[in-house]
Amino acid sequence: MKLWLSFVLLATMLFTQYSFGKQVLPTQVGAEQTEQYLTLLKGKRIGLVVNQTSRVNEQHIVDFLVSKKQNIATIFAVEHGFRGDHDAGAKVSSSVDAKTGIKIHSIYGKNKKPSSEVMNELDVIIFDIQDVGVRFYTYINSMFYMMQAAAQNNVPFIVLDRPNPHLSVVDGPMLNPEFSSFVGLLPVPLVHGMTVGELAQMIQGEGWLNSIDNADQIKHKLTLTVVPVKDYQRNDSYVLPVLPSPNLPNQQAINLYPSLCFFEATPISIGRGTDFPFQVVGHNEAYIGEFAFTPRSIIGAASNPKLKGIALKGLDLRSVQLNGFDMSIFYDWFKLFEKSELEFFSRSGFMDKLAGTDQIRLDMLAGKTLEQIKQPWQNDLKQFKKQRAPYLIYK
Structure with missing residues (x-):
């Protein structure tokens, strides 16, 4: 009996190792494929567009490059700062990194693009930031402006690619240029289903560097290099090893983010100032559900959250599955x-800036059904999928 049991256990282990080993390959993000880009940096003055997500295995890319004796001239800080410890929308100031002494130049706020004086001190730019695949998440807009600056000053641009946690989902309205802003700059759907490397290729290939945001005439073609994710396919699940921003603390918040962000334009709380931002919905006067929570000040995440100190009731969505962009909860609270x-x-x-259009708001106020509201952008999504096809890297 013991011999038979041992045989069964051994067979099970071998089967498990074989079947899962064949199906689950170790994904390597662009930053971890150092052999693909270190040779491009030799003897160069490097500018890094990075934050807390920029890791080479367990080491921050800044520390990794310093250990390899690379010449990092400037770190460019995006929204939430180089260390990812600033509130959404909070000012990110230029400073010096205490650990390395490298100067930090803010590209969030008034100056979204570095000057020619700053760019003339650089020979190459690296972008390595984990995005979440949603148009109003501002990291892709910072990438766009840095690509513009690189092209204008003839500085090569390297993107170290990372997976899109929203996989291949493409949904939501396209951006109407009339509503262009820093929460909606690129003419893509609200959930675009692309990685930053793919987007960078599309930005260049579609000529957006010249056509978006009244760019100065760019005389040089951008030298763009994308280091793809290794052993990755578009629908491979990927759990982010480092939080992309203070108010997206886990995978569930990232999953719900595109479906709940419109609430930011309403009096309703989505949990900023709690331990579960972007995972609850609540108000004190009218509400759906009985889940109770009270927003509080959290330094570095929500210093002055909406409805701070007020007891709210509403929905607990921490175990609710919504796919991509789902307006149903937003629509129900509007009706309430x-x-x-x-x-x-x-x-x-x-x-209107978050949506990239005023049509959703106007249609809701006009009493249209959810299906009627969603119908206008369906053809746009089909056209977008055709347009982006040449720039896709992953199957």
Whole structure:
């Protein structure tokens, strides 16, 4: 009996190792494929567009490159700062990294693009930041402006690619250029289904460096290099090893982010100032659900959250699965506020910037159904998928 049991256990182990070993390959992000880019940096003055997600295995890419005696001239800080410890929208100042003494130049806020004086001190730019695959997440816009600056000053640009946690999902309205802003700059759907490397190729290939945001005439073609993710396919699940920003603390928050972000333009809380931002919805006057929470000040994540110190009730979505961009919860709360005669779109201009159009807001106010609201962008999505096809890297 013992011999038979031992045989079964051994067979099970071998089968498990074989079957899962064949199916699950170790994904290597671009930054970890050092042999693909270190030779491009030799003897160069390097500018890094990086944050807390920029890791080479367990080591930050800054520390890794310093250990390899590479010449890092400048670190460019995006929204949330180089260390990822700033509130959403909070000012990110230029400074010096205490650990390495490398100067940090902010590209979030008033100066989204470095000057020619800054760029003339560089020979190459590396972009290595984990994105979440949603148009209003600002890292891709920082990448765009840095690509523009690189092209204008004839500085090569390297993207170390990382997976998109929203996989291949493509959904939501396209950006109407009339509503272009730093939360919506590129003419892509709200959930675009592309990695930053693929987007970089599309930005260059479609000529957007010249056509978006009144760019100065670019005389040089950008020298763009993308180091792809190794052993990765578009629908491979990928759990982010480092949080992309303070208010996306786990995979569930990232999953819900595109479906809940419109609430930022309303009086309703989505959990900023709690331990579960972007995983709850609540208000104190009208609400769906009985889940209770009270937003509080959290330094580095939500110093002054909406409805701070007020007891709220609503929905606990920590175990709810929503796919890609799902407007159903947002629509239900709109109907509740409409019935309760409470103002819903308290920041209508911001709503239109997040959506990339005023049509969603106007259609909701006009009483259209959810299906009627979604119908106009379906053909746009089909056209976008054809347009982006030449720039896709992963199957």
